[in-house]
Amino acid sequence: MSEVGVIWARAPSLEKLEKELARLLAGHAADDVLAVSHSTAELSSKQSGGLWSGARQAHKLEYSAVVLVRDPASQGR
Secondary structure, three states, rough: OOOOEEEEEEEEOOOHHHHHHHHHHOOOOOOEEEEEEEEEEOOOOOOEOOOOOOOEEEEEEEEEEEEEEOOOHOOOO
């Protein structure tokens, strides 16, 4: 049975998360990916505006992903 590795990445945008995962998965084939889990977390929230103008909310988000992969070094065993 092959061993399983874990790859974890986080980024401030989905585009940057995609690039980071592509970089981290560069040595793996598509069949090596066993599972992918992703989430979004709110790091901070800010509300501005007053009685005379519409209130605005801004949220700072962080995107993260965990990927379970087969360890390529253990495939020949």
